[in-house]
Amino acid sequence: MKLFTKILFFIFLFLTVQLFATGNVSVKASIDRDTATLGERLTYTITVNGLANISAPKVPKVEGLTFSFPIVYQSISIVNGKSVSKSSFQYGVTASNIAEYEIPSFNFRLKGRDHHIPPIKFKVIKNIQRSAREDTVKSNPKKIIQAPLVFVENMVDKRVVYPNEPISMTFKFFRRVNLGSQPKYSPAETRGFLRLDDDENKEFLAERDDQKYYVISQKSILYPATSGIKIISPAIIQAAIAEPSGNNDFWSSGFFAKYKKVTLETKKIQIKVKSLPQGAPQGFTGAVAKDLRMKVKLNPTRGFKQGEPITIEVNLHGEGNIHALLAPELSDFVNFKQYDTVDNIGDGKNFRFILVPKIAGRLHLPALKFSYFDYGKKKYITLTKKLDLIQVRKAEQSATNTAIEKSEFKVLAEDIRFIKEEAKLKYQKDYFKFYLIFPLGIYIFFILLKLFNHFFLHKQDDINRLKSLGIALKKLKKTQVFDVLQVYLKSKLLIQENAISLSQVKAMVPGNIYNEIEVTWNELEYFRFSSHKLTEDERRNIAMDLERKLKKWDSIL
Amino acid sequence: MNLKNIKNMIFIVLIFTSMYFLTNLLASDEYFKQANDLYAQKNYSAAAELYQKLVDQGLASKELFFNLSNAYYKNGQVGLASLYNEKAFRVAPRDFDIKYNRKIINKLHDRRFISWLELKAIFSILGGGFFLLLTFSLYFKNRKLFWTKIVIFMLLFITFSCLYYYYYSDYRYPKAIVISHEAIMRAEPNEDSQSLLTILEANQVLIYREKNDWINIYAPDQGIKGWTERTNLGKI
Numbered sequence: 082m083k084l085f086t087k088i089l090f091f092i093f094l095f096l097t098v099q100l101f102a103t104g105n106v107s108v109k110a111s112i113d114r115d116t117a118t119l120g121e122r123l124t125y126t127i128t129v130n131g132l133a134n135i136s137a138p139k140v141p142k143v144e145g146l147t148f149s150f151p152i153v154y155q156s157i158s159i160v161n162g163k164s165v166s167k168s169s170f171q172y173g174v175t176a177s178n179i180a181e182y183e184i185p186s187f188n189f190r191l192k193g194r195d196h197h198i199p200p201i202k203f204k205v206i207k208n209i210q211r212s213a214r215e216d217t218v219k220s221n222p223k224k225i226i227q228a229p230l231v232f233v234e235n236m237v238d239k240r241v242v243y244p245n246e247p248i249s250m251t252f253k254f255f256r257r258v259n260l261g262s263q264p265k266y267s268p269a270e271t272r273g274f275l276r277l278d279d280d281e282n283k284e285f286l287a288e289r290d291d292q293k294y295y296v297i298s299q300k301s302i303l304y305p306a307t308s309g310i311k312i313i314s315p316a317i318i319q320a321a322i323a324e325p326s327g328n329n330d331f332w333s334s335g336f337f338a339k340y341k342k343v344t345l346e347t348k349k350i351q352i353k354v355k356s357l358p359q360g361a362p363q364g365f366t367g368a369v370a371k372d373l374r375m376k377v378k379l380n381p382t383r384g385f386k387q388g389e390p391i392t393i394e395v396n397l398h399g400e401g402n403i404h405a406l407l408a409p410e411l412s413d414f415v416n417f418k419q420y421d422t423v424d425n426i427g428d429g430k431n432f433r434f435i436l437v438p439k440i441a442g443r444l445h446l447p448a449l450k451f452s453y454f455d456y457g458k459k460k461y462i463t464l465t466k467k468l469d470l471i472q473v474r475k476a477e478q479s480a481t482n483t484a485i486e487k488s489e490f491k492v493l494a495e496d497i498r499f500i501k502e503e504a505k506l507k508y509q510k511d512y513f514k515f516y517l518i519f520p521l522g523i524y525i526f527f528i529l530l531k532l533f534n535h536f537f538l539h540k541q542d543d544i545n546r547l548k549s550l551g552i553a554l555k556k557l558k559k560t561q562v563f564d565v566l567q568v569y570l571k572s573k574l575l576i577q578e579n580a581i582s583l584s585q586v587k588a589m590v591p592g593n594i595y596n597e598i599e600v601t602w603n604e605l606e607y608f609r610f611s612s613h614k615l616t617e618d619e620r621r622n623i624a625m626d627l628e629r630k631l632k633k634w635d636s637i638l
Numbered sequence: 639m640n641l642k643n644i645k646n647m648i649f650i651v652l653i654f655t656s657m658y659f660l661t662n663l664l665a666s667d668e669y670f671k672q673a674n675d676l677y678a679q680k681n682y683s684a685a686a687e688l689y690q691k692l693v694d695q696g697l698a699s700k701e702l703f704f705n706l707s708n709a710y711y712k713n714g715q716v717g718l719a720s721l722y723n724e725k726a727f728r729v730a731p732r733d734f735d736i737k738y739n740r741k742i743i744n745k746l747h748d749r750r751f752i753s754w755l756e757l758k759a760i761f762s763i764l765g766g767g768f769f770l771l772l773t774f775s776l777y778f779k780n781r782k783l784f785w786t787k788i789v790i791f792m793l794l795f796i797t798f799s800c801l802y803y804y805y806y807s808d809y810r811y812p813k814a815i816v817i818s819h820e821a822i823m824r825a826e827p828n829e830d831s832q833s834l835l836t837i838l839e840a841n842q843v844l845i846y847r848e849k850n851d852w853i854n855i856y857a858p859d860q861g862i863k864g865w866t867e868r869t870n871l872g873k874i
């Protein structure tokens with residue numbers, strides 16, 4: 082029972098999916114080209130979205146057209162969790178005559194529903210290579226050899242112009258043979274010109290020297306920027322062209338044709354750009370155009386308020402390099418504050434002047450003036466538009482007045498500051514390292530000195546001796562040599578008291594040494610209290626004698 | 639050659655060396671004035687040439703860099719103008735004229751409260767003072783000296799942290815400015831390599847490393863790293 086329920090559930094699920102799938106079926110038909118030459122094969126495709134595993138539709142018969150068996154493509158993909166099926170049927174179509182054909186509309190029945198397939202039209206033209214040869218052979222058999230198979234030309238409509246006057250340049254590629262591959266095109270260099278190319282190339286049949294050519298042309302508009310002689314360099318095209326064999330058989334055309342590479346070059350073109358004539362009106366900014374018109378619109382048109390912006394929309398339209406036109410000149414606008422002008426290209430060139438009335442009352446909006454050189458009329462023309470008086474109501478808040486007063490200063494331009502005329506020239510040095518490294522050096526020196534004292538002068542005796550000697554020499558200057566002896570004995574005999582007596586010394590040193598110490602003690606005490614002033618030599622002798630004795634006692638004590 | 643002769647020779651060499659440096663410095667001042675005159679006469683290219691000569695001699699001052707930057711700017715060499723303005727800014731980050739020109743030429747605003755140079759100076763002086771105090775304290779024991787050392791050490795630590803932050807954010811990789819009309823950044827240090835990016839004149843890049851005539855650079859705005867020829871860049 083459970084199994085039966087499961088089977089029923091899956092059948093239900095399958096039917097639901099199928100129903101959902103058939104609900105979104107769409108059918109389209111297309112052909113790969115609108116135009117084909119006689120004998121060429123076109124591809125007619127019918128695409129069914131939303132269904133797979135379906136049989137090919139039956140295409141209605143058309144007189145003069147042969148349909149091949151369809152190639153069928155089927156695919157199922159999963160997008161966002163949903164399965165999407167797609168089937169397409171490609172038919173090869175070959176025409177037997179030169180004519181305009183239509184594959185009529187027909188119905189394609191899918192899952193019990195008819196789907197309408199729209200009609201498709203296309204054109205079959207002569208095979209250029211073959212027809213050209215046939216025509217030429219009929220009229221003049223020698224011409225087939227003389228007339229070029231391919232050639233290029235670059236034409237301009239004017240060779241003497243003014244700056245910004247448009248020049249129409251057309252590049253054409255003529256061929257009367259088939260091409261082996263897509264030709265490589267290097268357009269002409271147009272230095273000194275602003276160049277605007279047409280987005281689409283034109284393709285058509287043309288006759289030259291009794292020959293029919295298939296032509297591809299590209300049009301560009303050039304605007305010379307400055308006066309002088311300008312050169313348009315050659316445009317170059319590289320193509321693989323079918324070599325004519327002279328035989329009109331199957332092996333010498335189409336797939337079996339021999340191809341050779343050719344490089345074609347147009348001629349150099351010289352353009353003389355004349356300077357604009359003298360007598361340009363005041364405010365002329367170099368605009369060159371033809372039959373310019375100026376339209377002006379106010380926004381808002383009424384109900385102007387002090388401190389609220391008014392937009393003057395100006396439209397300049399006519400012929401020429403409209404992109405290059407600068408904004409018209411606004412006459413005196415003392416009572417208005419002007420913001421940056423905005424421009425864009427639409428139907429001509431549009432400018433938006435934003436003005437804010439500083440005061441209330443009846444105010445004259447500034448007049449607009451635009452001067453340009455009309456290359457058609459060959460003279461300067463000034464377009465002027467006066468605007469009406471407007472009534473401006475007072476602002477409701479006083480803050481606006483303050484803001485307007487503060488904005489009286491207007492920055493005209495920005496430039497760098499002037500040079501500095503005085504300088505203290507010096508060579509580049511980094512003093513800061515010195516500030517850091519010198520004290521560090523001092524610190525390291527003293528650390529090393531301490532370490533030296535600690536490790537190399539560690540003998541207490543030497544320290545004592547040197548200490549005493551140092552003090553002795555220092556005291557000697559004050560003729561207080563006696564203190565030297567006292568300090569030495571105190572340090573040597575480790576006596577803590579401030580004062581030291583001979584009896585203390587006697588108790589701590591051997592007798593013979595004591596005698597020497599006693600003699601020295603008495604001598605030095607004598608010097609200490611004597612009124613006799615010691616000479617330099619006497620001081621040196623006493624010091625040397627004392628040093629000698631101290632060294633001797635050091636070794637014994 | 640006896641000792642007296644050697645002494646005389648040393649004396650003569652010293653005299654000539656001093657004279658050379660004195661003459662050089664006087665000539666430099668004269669060049670600077672001449673360059674200023676040329677600038678005032680709107681002969682910007684000649685002025686730039688003279689200022690550049692002084693810089694090439696190893697002379698440096700904020701005025702020299704500033705004037706050289708101005709001369710290049712007026713002569714239409716925006717990349718070099720930007721480079722020398724940046725050098726002037728590094729020497730004198732608080733100079734109003736330099737800051738103003740930097741805004742116009744380099745389109746840069748200084749957002750730092752204190753400059754790298756100033757921070758370096760503070761760190762050097764604090765460090766120097768700290769080491770002198772340590773030296774004193776080797777021989778003098780004083781409670782006040784101890785607390786002074788602690789305070790200076792803390793200040794030194796703060797300054798070092800700031801300095802490290804500056805270094806990490808701004809100075810870890812040397813900066814350079816594109817001085818040619820445009821610099822092509824390539825994937826490898828050779829001319830046949832794939833072009834990755836074109837950097838226009840006066841833009842700043844970071845230098846990663848150098849190899850012969852090629853420099854490995856990083857364009858921070860685009861986040862692209864590549865190689866360009868040495869002649870395209872001027873190191874700040």
